[in-house]
Amino acid sequence: MSTLTYAVADSATMLGRQVRHMLRYLSMTLMLVGMPIVLLLLFVYVFGGTLGAGLGGPGGGREQYLEYVLPGILLIAVALGATGTAISVAMDMTEGIIARFRTMAIFRPAVLTGHVLGSMLQTMLSLAVVTAVAVVIGFRAGATPVEWLATVGVLAAITFAFTWLCVAFGMAAKNVEAASNLPQPLVFLPFLGSGFVPTDSMPAGLRWFAEYQPFTPMMDTMRGLLLGTAIGSSGVVALAWCAAITLASYLWARKLYNRDPIR
Amino acid sequence: MTSTRTRPAIRATGLRKSFGDKAVLDGIDLEVAEGTIFALLGPNGAGKTTTVHILSTLIGADGGEVQVAGHDLAREPDAVRAAIGVTGQLTAVDNLLTGEENLLLMAGLHHLGREEGRRRAAGLLDRFDLAEAGAKPAATYSGGMRRRLDLAMGLIGEPRILFLDEPTTGLDPRSRRTMWQIIRDLATGGVTVLLTTQYLEEADELAGQIALLDQGRLVAEGTAEELKRRIPGCHIRLQFAYPDDLAAAARALGDATRDDEALTLQVPSDGDVKSLRALLDRLGDASIEVAGLSIHTPDLDDVFLTLTGQPDKDKEPAR
Numbered sequence: 001m002s003t004l005t006y007a008v009a010d011s012a013t014m015l016g017r018q019v020r021h022m023l024r025y026l027s028m029t030l031m032l033v034g035m036p037i038v039l040l041l042l043f044v045y046v047f048g049g050t051l052g053a054g055l056g057g058p059g060g061g062r063e064q065y066l067e068y069v070l071p072g073i074l075l076i077a078v079a080l081g082a083t084g085t086a087i088s089v090a091m092d093m094t095e096g097i098i099a100r101f102r103t104m105a106i107f108r109p110a111v112l113t114g115h116v117l118g119s120m121l122q123t124m125l126s127l128a129v130v131t132a133v134a135v136v137i138g139f140r141a142g143a144t145p146v147e148w149l150a151t152v153g154v155l156a157a158i159t160f161a162f163t164w165l166c167v168a169f170g171m172a173a174k175n176v177e178a179a180s181n182l183p184q185p186l187v188f189l190p191f192l193g194s195g196f197v198p199t200d201s202m203p204a205g206l207r208w209f210a211e212y213q214p215f216t217p218m219m220d221t222m223r224g225l226l227l228g229t230a231i232g233s234s235g236v237v238a239l240a241w242c243a244a245i246t247l248a249s250y251l252w253a254r255k256l257y258n259r260d261p262i263r
Numbered sequence: 264m265t266s267t268r269t270r271p272a273i274r275a276t277g278l279r280k281s282f283g284d285k286a287v288l289d290g291i292d293l294e295v296a297e298g299t300i301f302a303l304l305g306p307n308g309a310g311k312t313t314t315v316h317i318l319s320t321l322i323g324a325d326g327g328e329v330q331v332a333g334h335d336l337a338r339e340p341d342a343v344r345a346a347i348g349v350t351g352q353l354t355a356v357d358n359l360l361t362g363e364e365n366l367l368l369m370a371g372l373h374h375l376g377r378e379e380g381r382r383r384a385a386g387l388l389d390r391f392d393l394a395e396a397g398a399k400p401a402a403t404y405s406g407g408m409r410r411r412l413d414l415a416m417g418l419i420g421e422p423r424i425l426f427l428d429e430p431t432t433g434l435d436p437r438s439r440r441t442m443w444q445i446i447r448d449l450a451t452g453g454v455t456v457l458l459t460t461q462y463l464e465e466a467d468e469l470a471g472q473i474a475l476l477d478q479g480r481l482v483a484e485g486t487a488e489e490l491k492r493r494i495p496g497c498h499i500r501l502q503f504a505y506p507d508d509l510a511a512a513a514r515a516l517g518d519a520t521r522d523d524e525a526l527t528l529q530v531p532s533d534g535d536v537k538s539l540r541a542l543l544d545r546l547g548d549a550s551i552e553v554a555g556l557s558i559h560t561p562d563l564d565d566v567f568l569t570l571t572g573q574p575d576k577d578k579e580p581a582r
Contacts, residue, residue, distance in 0.1 A: 016368075095353070262322050
């Protein structure tokens with residue numbers, strides 16, 4: 001077999017391992033899906049009436065806020081999924097089985113690609129569930145089928161980027177506790193962007209940060225795609241952020257994995 | 264290949280490794296003949312595990328030449344990996360998977376194909392008495408079962424060389440004997456085994472060749488018989504109830520090895536009744552209470568203690 005077939009075969013084997021882990025460790029999987037749903041319901045039904053009125057658009061209120069907040073909630077779901085990745089990578093690294101994988105003649109990054117593919121699968125499923133809940137409680141997208149597809153593509157690119165970042169976090173962390181703390185900022189960044197309120201309602205310094213941090217163009221892109229409105233340059237900026245985060249994280253993760261595990 | 268018979272399975276020369284400025288391996292030479300069991304014996308912190316980590320391609324060496332299965336370790340790590348099986352000190356099983364799934368995972372990574380993988384997994388579960396537990400998660404296994412599963416996972420690729428790092432540490436006596444029989448059977452089947460152990464009995468039972476490792480250096484090497492020959496005669500071991508008695512006896516007898524923690528004294532002796540009586544007379548004259556006495560003919564423990572020059576050290580921090 002060639003290197004490429006080995007790479008695909010070994011990554012698929014490792015993906016199978018991750019899928020089994022998710023099924024066996026169901027509480028974690030359910031938590032990762034449940035949290036964003038709780039946040040969605042909280043923001044729509046508790047804060048939604050007031051925040052929606054503050055948006056100042058025609059109609060206003062809860063329904064309009066649901067449309068506004070969904071992209072932010074989806075990104076929190078991505079960030080939570082990535083946190084789960086960091087934890088499971090760190091757990092793996094503390095176990096003897098990784099030493100076994102390292103002493104086998106396998107496609108070396110397969111351990112990492114297995115984690116990434118498994119997490120992608122899990123997060124995309126959780127995003128589908130969260131979106132379904134949003135639709136059930138009244139989310140009506142103005143998106144065409146092509147725009148829906150584009151939304152899925154953008155979400156996949158974002159998930160891919162943050163999953164690789166968290167694979168690196170999981171390996172950089174000295175223990176599982178640290179691995180669960182390192183990605184925490186990712187969960188909060190949507191709040192410090194255009195996720196929950198428009199950035200122009202923020203004070204100057206914060207607004208500057210909110211407009212330039214990566215989550216804002218990502219959320220603006222999805223909002224535009226889902227509601228069928230213009231997205232301007234946000235799409236290009238969002239994808240550029242994804243590419244940059246993916247590349248840097250992949251190189252970092254690979255470097256961490258290839259160093260001697262015992263130093 | 265005609266050279267297979269004479270070529271050693273493992274050959275290392277001048278192996279060095281430091282962690283920070285602590286030299287863990289300080290120039291080790293090893294040669295393990297194909298199809299034999301070789302034991303690396305030493306106290307905690309001697310460098311046994313580090314040696315296995317290097318030979319099994321887990322970590323790099325700082326210096327030295329190593330060939331495993333005829334392949335250079337530094338230049339062709341994947342060729343080495345394809346020829347070896349490893350069972351480390353940290354049991355390398357996936358706790359969330361069942362025993363069978365663990366084996367099938369390994370079969371998948373060896374690209375065995377579904378049929379062959381299932382066949383070998385079933386065979387190994389049977390052979391290691393895990394057939395019944397095969398469908399249960401590994402997390403529910405006992406220590407002995409985990410070790411057997413761990414070893415089975417290392418065997419699914421049918422390696423020619425097997426590294427076992429303290430394969431029986433923490434096992435009860437019965438599981439230990441089972442493990443010994445498994446290791447012997449493997450060697451009979453032509454597999455070269457390099458194992459590390461801190462149990463002299465284990466090295467004595469299993470290994471044709473024993474190397475004694477202490478503080479990163481090989482202090483002795485040979486068969487169990489050869490090593491025992493390096494220890495002169497037998498000794499008498501005196502057990503005391505109180506440190507004061509031990510101290511008094513040590514003063515009275517002079518030429519003795521004393522262990523303050525165990526409250527024992529080892530006195531060289533030729534083991535006959537006359538010298539034993541003389542010894543007891545000297546203790547009686549000094550009015551020292553002896554709690555217990557035993558006569559030892561030399562075993563590997565003596566070799567160990569004599570050559571490493573220390574009774575035992577605290578467990579090294581896990582790495």
